[in-house]
Amino acid sequence: MKPDRHARTMLPIPDRQVPGLTTYDAKDPDTAYPPIEPLLPPDGAPNVLVILLDDVGFGASSAFGGPCETPNAEKLAAGGLRYNRFHTTALCAPTRAAMLSGRNHHSVGMGSITETATSAPGNSSLKPNTKAPLAMTLKLNGYSTAQFGKCHEVPVWQSSPMGPFDAWPSAGGGFETFYGFIGGENNQWDPALYNGTTPVEPPATPEEGYHLTEDLADHAVSWIRTQKALMPEKPFFVYFAPGATHAPHHVPKEWADKYAGKFADGWDVQRERTLARQKELGVVPADAELTARHDEIPAWDDMPDQLKPVLERQMEVYAGFLEHTDFHVGRVIDAIEDLGVLENTLIYYIIGDNGASAEGTVNGAFNEMANFNGMAALETPEFMRSKMDEFGSPSSYNHYAVGWAWAMDSPLQWTKQVASHWGGTRNGTIVHWPNSIEEKGGLRSQFTHCIDVAPTILEAAGLPEPTMVNGVQQSPIEGTSMLYSFNKPDEPERHDLQYFEMFGNRGIYYKGWSAVTKHRTPWVMTGGGLVAFDDDVWELYDGSVDFSQARDLAAENPEKLHQLQRLWLIEAVKYNVLPIDDRTADRANPDIAGRPTLIRGNSQQFFPGMGRLSENSVVSIKNKSFSVTAEVEVPEGGVEGVIIAQGGRFGGWSVYVTGGTAKFVYNVLGIQEFATVADTAIPAGTHQVRMEFAYDGGGLGKGGDVTLFYDGDEVGTGRVDATQALVFSADETTDVGYESGTAVSPDYTPQSSRFTGKINWVQIDTGDDDHDHLIDPEERLRVAMARQ
Incomplete structure (x- = not known):
């Protein structure tokens, strides 16, 4: 391997002309200049594909023991590694901002979603220019870069046709190509799409068979093929982030019908089945316990009989949606394999940007906007029954019930938004890189986090963390490379301290222990008064013997709890988490929240x-x-x-x-x-x-x-x-x-x-x-x- 001639800590890499003889006449035989060489990363740098699904709980996909068939995830895991202690932030935009920068979500201003941004630095939705995105670093080192799918990181006041476009993927984000949508969710049948920063219409209608996930996969496959046809010497970085399986749960009927009758026993039984399957696969320890159902989550047996067929259909539609998504992810992977470059492609398949979504109310929703407007009562059981056959279709904007979200997080507590507990933050993740991962089908249980993805990719590519990007000195990356774990299953974890916070739900992980407190319930959009932060009840778990946070040790070990509570405060100060902000309606008003409008x-x-x-x-x-x-x-x-x-x-x-x-x-x-x-x-x-x-x-x-x-x-x-x-x-x-x-x-x-x-x-x-x-x-x- 020849030595790298570039000093890559300053980006863009400065152009340096080698001094030498300058002749007067180009025909002079002494005229000589080195050939122009395209910028490339160091020899051996892999192609990179990061797949990030949306709102998929730890216990949803079959790759991690769930009821939703994901054969492509299973195939990838059989040739690579499963990580069963990989964590996100409990919400979509924060996870994406953290993953794409290698910094904690409050460090890059994304304490929550863009729509609830405030003027506080940790919640502003503005990424400091001292924390350049991974795609920019890779592009400036010679990678071809492209993003397909969801981008929820654009501040809302910068999302109009006039920009500014600094936070858009194809401008300040570092992606040379972007095809997808700006915002938290999209209609899978009739999406609002952008090609770069230009609005475009879908190429077909739902009646003609259009579906957003298929369209995104089409574009990703086409781009990858074109990149390898025209620039085979350059590696690519592709970020494939379909809006699936975020609500609305839209999928062709035949995919949902495959699951007819499979959820008739309800969510309580489903959790038991999932845990049993997880233990068979070995993705959870044999002594892992099923955490108890909280009072806020109704038992299946307590649901109205007339609603149960609707609830079953909600889950059938969701399961079909996830399988359909995995199918199209498989098309992207197959395209890479067909080109003969799969062996040297580092693939992250992150099955969810947070836990399963409990934003669909205890009954689920035919139109989830009803709950967001405090009007869920309009969707009576009679109305839901009348619409049952339309769930998942272009006439629906549907979501499943809270109980299903809880079941899809088996065996963990809680759901999306609840950053305190693993149900909100633990997501099954697969890493595949045949050239550099020796074990096929292995399991890795070191604690890892979405901020670890960026430093892993840089280390895999042989690239240094930049100290200067576009003339701005960079702050250190806060994640830890996972590369050490690829071929050392028993290597002690290197990421052993991590805070969590979302809307006042908060937690801290330190060397196996976790201290957590749930402050608010995700599906309570209006009303439901909150206690003071100091009155929140903290729990303590020993992760070395308790995979699922099933045994609260707070009463038995108060000193350890107090130690971790203090550590949470220290980390909160370090990463701009304070002030904790649990407001809802106030943050929806830009004048009160302090963001521009x-x-x-x-x-x-x-x-x-x-x-x-x-x-x-x-x-x-x-x-x-x-x-x-x-x-x-x-x-x-x-x-x-x-x-x-x-x-x-x-x-x-x-x-x-x-x-x-x-x-x-x-x-x-x-x-x-x-x-x-x-x-x-x-x-x-x-x-x-x-x-x-x-x-x-x-x-x-x-x-x-x-x-x-x-x-x-x-x-x-x-x-x-x-x-x-x-x-x-x-x-x-x-x-x-x-x-x-x-x-x-x-x-x-x-x-x-x-x-x-x-x-x-x-x-x-x-x-x-x-x-x-x-x-x-x-x-x-x-x-x-x-x-x-």
């Missing part, structure tokens, strides 16, 4: 063609009176199409024209639709079309009266009996002159939604109406200038 004042103007605007990019019309005014030009013969729409099939509103007549529809969670139609068609020519909503007041989510106007003249009235108080959608957007994603109203489809006339402008005004139903040019200018 694109929206100021009570008016906003839009222009034709603007679209893919997230809820954080649009003035909020929730829980208040508002009006929508548009100046449109109507051709002879009439007009059709959307003027402006926010949200989609599972909640939102739209002002549009059908049959030449203006119409306003408010869609509550896809369950209730309230429509107001004008009495007459819009005449040909230039006109102002206006919709006014007069909010009833008296609390959140109330109704109101609707009035439609043409040029200030009333042309229709109607009523909205209820509204969505907090959020329309996690992935649907606001569009002007068309509607992307799914349609708010069945009167049109996204494909038929384009406005056939001309829209000059649209304006949303919030607050009480002043009864001036026309907006003059001077008023529009005032609104525009007020937003500068």
